[in-house]
Amino acid sequence: MNCIILKNQKLAEGFFYLSIKPKALIGGIKAGQFVMVRVGTSSVPLLRRPMGIADFKVDGSEFGLLIQITGIGTRLLSNLVPGDNLDVLGPFGNGFPPDLKGEKIWAVAGGTGVAPFMGIAANNIFGNKFKLLLGARSADFLLQTSFFSDRGIPVDVSTEDSTKGFGGLVTELVDKNIKSNGKPDVMFTCGPISMMKALASVADEHNIPLYASLENRMACGFGVCLGCVLKKQNEDRFFTVCRKGPVFLSSEVEILNT
Amino acid sequence: MNTPNISVNLAGINLRNPIIAASGTFGYGLAFQNFLDLGNIGGFVTKGISLKPRVGNPDPRICETPSGMLNSIGLHNVGLEKFITSKMPEIRKVDTSVIVNFFGETVEEYVELANRLDQVEGIDGLEMNISCPNVNKGGSSFGTDLSVTCNVVNLCRKATKKPLIVKLSPNVGDIVEFAKACEDNGADAISAINTLVGMAIDIKSRKPLLAKRTGGLSGPAIKPIAVRMVNECYRSVKIPIIGIGGIATVQDIIEFTLAGATAIQIGTMNFVDPAICEKLAAELAPLLNELGVDNLHDLIGQVS
Ligand SMILES: Cc1cc2nc3c(=O)[nH]c(=O)nc-3n(C[C@H](O)[C@H](O)[C@H](O)COP(=O)(O)OP(=O)(O)OC[C@H]3O[C@@H](n4cnc5c(N)ncnc54)[C@H](O)[C@@H]3O)c2cc1C
Ligand SMILES: Cc1cc2nc3c(=O)[nH]c(=O)nc-3n(C[C@H](O)[C@H](O)[C@H](O)COP(=O)(O)O)c2cc1C
Ligand code: FES
Numbered sequence: 001m002n003c004i005i006l007k008n009q010k011l012a013e014g015f016f017y018l019s020i021k022p023k024a025l026i027g028g029i030k031a032g033q034f035v036m037v038r039v040g041t042s043s044v045p046l047l048r049r050p051m052g053i054a055d056f057k058v059d060g061s062e063f064g065l066l067i068q069i070t071g072i073g074t075r076l077l078s079n080l081v082p083g084d085n086l087d088v089l090g091p092f093g094n095g096f097p098p099d100l101k102g103e104k105i106w107a108v109a110g111g112t113g114v115a116p117f118m119g120i121a122a123n124n125i126f127g128n129k130f131k132l133l134l135g136a137r138s139a140d141f142l143l144q145t146s147f148f149s150d151r152g153i154p155v156d157v158s159t160e161d162s163t164k165g166f167g168g169l170v171t172e173l174v175d176k177n178i179k180s181n182g183k184p185d186v187m188f189t190c191g192p193i194s195m196m197k198a199l200a201s202v203a204d205e206h207n208i209p210l211y212a213s214l215e216n217r218m219a220c221g222f223g224v225c226l227g228c229v230l231k232k233q234n235e236d237r238f239f240t241v242c243r244k245g246p247v248f249l250s251s252e253v254e255i256l257n258t
Numbered sequence: 259m260n261t262p263n264i265s266v267n268l269a270g271i272n273l274r275n276p277i278i279a280a281s282g283t284f285g286y287g288l289a290f291q292n293f294l295d296l297g298n299i300g301g302f303v304t305k306g307i308s309l310k311p312r313v314g315n316p317d318p319r320i321c322e323t324p325s326g327m328l329n330s331i332g333l334h335n336v337g338l339e340k341f342i343t344s345k346m347p348e349i350r351k352v353d354t355s356v357i358v359n360f361f362g363e364t365v366e367e368y369v370e371l372a373n374r375l376d377q378v379e380g381i382d383g384l385e386m387n388i389s390c391p392n393v394n395k396g397g398s399s400f401g402t403d404l405s406v407t408c409n410v411v412n413l414c415r416k417a418t419k420k421p422l423i424v425k426l427s428p429n430v431g432d433i434v435e436f437a438k439a440c441e442d443n444g445a446d447a448i449s450a451i452n453t454l455v456g457m458a459i460d461i462k463s464r465k466p467l468l469a470k471r472t473g474g475l476s477g478p479a480i481k482p483i484a485v486r487m488v489n490e491c492y493r494s495v496k497i498p499i500i501g502i503g504g505i506a507t508v509q510d511i512i513e514f515t516l517a518g519a520t521a522i523q524i525g526t527m528n529f530v531d532p533a534i535c536e537k538l539a540a541e542l543a544p545l546l547n548e549l550g551v552d553n554l555h556d557l558i559g560q561v562s
């Protein structure tokens with residue numbers, strides 16, 4: 001699918017946000033889905049890069065990607081300028097469960113993990129019982145907080161160096177919130193795997209269903225290479241992250257329970 | 259100028275063009291219908307099928323390398339029963355040639371698979387994978403041992419009347435000996451090549467990037483090796499050769515044809531561009547026009 005870059009905005013050192021316009025509408029995007037992005041046209045880098053969809057318009061006329069530079073592909077993507085073409089496949093994957101309206105939902109994110117929740121906020125998918133808890137190492141890396149507050153969504157933040165909000169890890173912030181406000185009905189999470197593992201044990205302890213957006217190396221993105229598998233909890237079988245996920249109930253996958 | 263002829267007769271299988279999607283990179287074909295019209299490609303080869311379903315190797319199974327990738331999928335597949343009952347009814351509806359790739363852990367399993375698949379309607383040819391480097395007990399021990407190769411090809415030949423293609427391992431001293439062994443034991447065609455064993459290491463953690471340490475290298479990185487091997491085989495056997503390895507452009511297809519390939523397969527590039535088989539099929543006749551060639555067949559093996 002051919003797309004045009006509308007905007008490339010630097011958010012912090014090593015983080016940028018691409019606003020993208022598909023040349024034809026891509027209908028039916030669900031929050032938590034991802035796309036496979038081709039980086040350039042040469043054979044290095046060869047494989048497409050999986051990227052979660054951040055903000056999007058329901059009619060598929062526009063979407064955004066929040067990207068952290070971690071290697072050659074993401075560095076090349078950071079050089080895109082408005083008017084450039086971008087070759088994208090998708091949307092792929094299941095997304096966060098959309099049928100939870102009326103329930104008290106907390107989204108717990110770290111770093112670029114805030115991205116999928118932007119789509120939820122922009123399209124007001126879960127109404128006013130939705131809240132974001134966002135963690136980063138330092139205030140500069142708390143990305144896109146105003147995107148949420150501008151839309152009336154409560155945001156609670158933590159920083160490891162205490163430069164803003166609660167001083168400590170976001171999982172400690174979750175604990176503190178449970179103590180003062182009572183537990184949510186459901187939690188969503190996206191971010192570094194160590195954070196999501198720690199959150200899975202908090203969720204387990206308080207008996208809160210947790211939906212986590214997971215990553216793995218991907219070659220195809222749509223279920224045919226069988227390269228992106230993760231082991232099922234208590235079973236000698238695998239899930240493909242691209243097709244069965246990327247969003248999993250934390251109790252289903254071994255990686256969040258070890 | 260007339261439209262050049264790009265149709266191919268591959269050991270009795272009539273292909274509308276020489277472009278076949280390679281095993282393990284095209285699933286069971288059906289998922290690609292979102293991206294292309296299967297009626298515009300020569301055919302596809304299914305993921306390798308075994309007698310019993312297989313869960314495959316531990317994660318991580320893939321990593322990217324310069325102009326290529328390593329995989330140790332471990333022949334993860336649905337198994338023969340489910341393939342026949344749940345995949346074949348859908349596959350039969352598709353207007354393209356269907357080749358089923360299969361492998362066993364013992365000679366008896368290969369023979370049973372050839373026997374069973376022989377009876378299945380809607381399969382145009384069988385491709386024996388004797389070359390997969392991923393599974394300790396399976397693939398490599400067959401395809402890298404000459405006398406075992408002779409034996410297993412010979413017995414499978416007797417088990418099926420369908421066109422029998424043997425897919426060769428490049429991880430041997432002299433691939434020509436294996437190509438000859440296949441021809442002598444009744445194979446109708448050979449596919450060359452499967453992936454080359456490779457390894458990549460994370461320099462910070464000092465761990466291999468794949469859980470199984472090594473994996474099969476594929477993609478444009480392996481193309482010159484594949485072209486060389488196709489040409490060596492072409493000069494030694496008479497049965498048709500399907501050229502495989504790193505094909506990404508229509509020029510690559512001509513290069514393999516000149517080396518001696520009657521048809522070709524595209525693997526890794528299906529991930530990068532899931533419509534690539536259809537796109538290259540559309541570019542082939544115009545390129546032949548440009549080269550002043552009326553019939554693709556006239557180019558087979560024509561490297562000087
Ligand atoms: C479903 C999904 C959603 C994602 N969403 C985002 C997002 O919104 N923002 C963002 O910045 N990143 C996201 N990622 C991670 C992103 O795909 C990697 O950071 C990116 O592929 C790194 O490419 P590179 O060339 O810069 O790095 P390199 O390290 O040079 O990449 C080498 C190879 O490893 C793969 N790879 C490296 N890291 C990862 C990873 N974490 N996950 C999967 N493959 C990886 C690359 O795709 C490439 O094939 C997501 C990953 C997945 C699976
Ligand atoms: C992810 C992956 C899975 C594969 N699975 C199989 C398989 O099941 N059986 C088989 O014979 N070859 C398998 N192959 C090998 C390909 O069919 C092909 O021979 C090889 O990738 C070289 O072609 P390429 O460079 O165009 O990818 C696989 C390759 C890849 C990349
Ligand atoms: S990325 Fe290919 S199966 Fe998931």
